[in-house]
């Protein structure tokens with residue numbers, strides 16, 4: 144019998160987390176260290192300034208000052224030092240186009256360091272900002288953090304000169320300015336494969352101080368902490384390669400740490416907008432860590448063992464860094480809204496404590512803000528927010544960096560350091576919650592998931608290799624089949640960073656790419672599109688992107704929802720999919736679609752319920768992709784589904800073998816009745832031992848016997864009703880319109896724009912009018 148309570152309990156369990164006061168802990172940790180007196184003052188001034196700036200930023204965001212709000216994420220990235228000069232320049236060019244000088248000055252003033260303000264100033268200068276507009280900023284040249292070179296650059300920029308007309312910070316430094324260079328912009332130490340200008344420390348790092356001769360190589364802080372999160376791999380791992388290079392250079396060691404702090408990774412599934420990983424994903428994470436830990440120790444020695452600790456993140460990182468003698472923390476970035484803000488906050492706390500922090504792009508092909516759609520140029524490129532315009536820009540952007548090899552060697556200590564609070568085994572983090580029956584028996588819902596997969600990096604690479612040599616050429620013809628013989632089943636590996644998306648993308652191109660399968664070549668870019676959408680609609684997990692669909696009437700029927708979740712709807716294809724999902728954490732895409740359409744279009748149950756269930760039960764549960772697909776299924780997404788997916792369709796499972804393998808009650812039924820057993824004659828049912836009902840071994844009656852077309856019409860009419868109430872969101876052709884988020888297009892930001900709308904809905908609306 145299926146046990147559904149386990150994972151639901153885990154997720155519905157709303158544990159509000161009270162943050163410790165990391166600032167004071169960080170400060171204590173730092174102040175107890177070796178920082179000279181003058182630096183303490185410097186740091187405390189900077190902390191105060193940061194506090195004020197953070198407050199102003201919060202105020203500005205609360206006031207929802209137009210363009211400023213949508214650039215929040217870029218600001219955070221820039222403050223972390225993670226936005227390249229090129230992207231920054233592009234953002235400001237857009238701000239200029241949008242005639243948003245206030246935005247420019249607001250953002251510039253928010254920058255905590257003089258050097259960052261300078262970088263903005265120069266970016267604006269390069270983007271053609273008129274000198275007059277810069278005046279308020281140039282008055283800040285008196286900031287004590289500015290070097291004479293900075294001042295010269297400000298003045299040059301403000302008077303219309305370009306940055307090249309004044310000596311670079313590096314040049315001035317060599318000319319004897321006394322090592323006061325703290326911009327970190329001329330970073331010559333980036334390893335191959337890491338885009339130049341990408342990682343930039345916010346403050347003068349220990350590494351930079353060391354370079355000035357104040358801390359010698361091999362000093363107590365020469366080590367690097369590698370913070371594992373969603374990147375459980377050794378191949379093509381930019382943060383790991385950079386950490387290895389830095390540690391080697393400094394004569395320090397790398398220490399690996401994984402911290403469980405789910406409350407900091409997202410909200411509660413029931414109430415939040417950016418959910419923490421679901422139950423099935425936590426099982427995957429646990430196994431992925433076990434396997435990576437084995438690989439690390441086998442390859443590089445026992446000192447490469449992963450240290451497991453509970454959060455809060457800052458507190459744990461500071462404790463491990465102190466014990467490991469690390470002065471720097473390296474990580475690959477994450478992109479879900481809650482994670483972005485957590486990472487920004489933790490980074491800030493580490494920087495305040497005097498640590499160097501560097502982050503890298505290792506999860507996606509490109510940063511979401513890099514893709515700015517060319518809309519409004521007068522040329523048709525496809526509907527806004529769908530794959531075509533995205534691909535168009537994607538392909539024009541600079542070539543992706545080549546995947547990095549697995550490091551041959553890593554500088555690790557003879558043994559991992561002893562750190563207070565570190566637990567012996569990943570299971571001790573108790574990420575996976577297993578409920579108990581009243582008699583004390585543990586309900587281990589996770590066992591079938593663990594059995595179903597080889598959750599390891601080598602497992603991922605083997606699957607990819609096999610697919611490239613045998614599967615790619617079959618993909619186009621067989622990708623719709625439920626039994627998944629023609630697809631990769633790599634989604635969970637990619638989601639958890641066990642397989643690099645860039646490697647999958649590069650290998651696809653190298654092994655035949657578009658020639659063998661145009662569709663597959665685009666699949667992994669589609670994933671980036673989902674993250675692009677999440678970047679621009681950060682609450683899309685719970686709020687319709689077509690926000691006028693918000694009040695749509697949905698059926699509230701807990702019984703029907705439960706039947707769907709348990710795979711007991713009476714529709715064998717849907718039930719097969721939902722049971723496979725529960726037992727293995729995965730379904731092939733067309734079956735996900737059949738199950739999703741059944742819930743939203745036929746049962747008329749809100750897509751959020753389905754999305755939540757998938758998030759909790761999929762091993763590849765991904766906030767961005769899952770939200771995008773469920774929004775589309777629920778018709779409120781940018782690419783609402785424009786096809787009919789009948790639960791009785793035979794195309795995904797022509798010979799019924801998929802149904803037979805997941806719905807054992809029907810296994811003896813002749814194939815021709817497998818998709819619609821209610822049509823089987825009595826004698827066929829008897830011969831196959833099939834009976835209908837709720838009992839054990841019986842197959843359930845259908846939860847709805849209404850004609851499918853009638854059910855779909857009810858759903859379409861509820862959409863027509865919300866559309867009729869929002870005429871301002873419908874254009875003259877009957878298409879829905881959305882407000883284009885700032886930074887998403889070259890020309891139409893802030894404007895209302897037509898998006899793809901099914902012709903049935905357009906017709907229905909005019910017939911109701």
Ligand SMILES: Cc1cc2nc3c(=O)[nH]c(=O)nc-3n(C[C@H](O)[C@H](O)[C@H](O)COP(=O)(O)OP(=O)(O)OC[C@H]3O[C@@H](n4cnc5c(N)ncnc54)[C@H](O)[C@@H]3O)c2cc1C
Nearest residue numbers: 630631632633634666667669670732735763764765769772
């Ligand atoms: C309702 C619904 C919810 C979904 N939720 C998720 C989810 O939470 N996580 C998830 O990874 N996929 C999700 N998908 C997308 C898709 O179904 C899976 O990515 C795919 O089935 C995984 O199987 P595969 O690895 O064999 O894919 P393949 O067909 O082999 O594709 C290769 C890779 O491309 C990417 N990809 C494929 N399809 C999509 C897509 N539609 N959007 C974005 N990237 C894609 C995945 O990384 C996948 O591993 C969802 C689809 C639907 C219809």
